[in-house]
Amino acid sequence: xxxxxxxxxxxxxxxxEGMVALPDGSRLVRxxxxxxxxRAEEVGKRLADALLAQGAGEILEGIGA
Numbered sequence: 001x002x003x004x005x006x007x008x009x010x011x012x013x014x015x016x017e018g019m020v021a022l023p024d025g026s027r028l029v030r031x032x033x034x035x036x037x038x039r040a041e042e043v044g045k046r047l048a049d050a051l052l053a054q055g056a057g058e059i060l061e062g063i064g065a
Contacts (some may be wrong), residue, residue, distance in 0.1 A: 020056040029054040
């Protein structure tokens with residue numbers, strides 16, 4: 001299942017990026033968010049919400065995840 005996320009520090013802020021795709025690559029959603037490093041869980045939740053708003057949930061349901 002093509003799904004990934006990573007985070008890094010950039011200028012004192014935590015930047016998180018993620019993606020979810022169909023196995024054949026025919027549909028892909030990406031997201032990026034940033035916030036304070038001591039609020040990493042909040043940054044991660046915002047990233048997940050952004051991906052879901054673009055259809056990541058439907059992609060995951062379609063492949064039985």
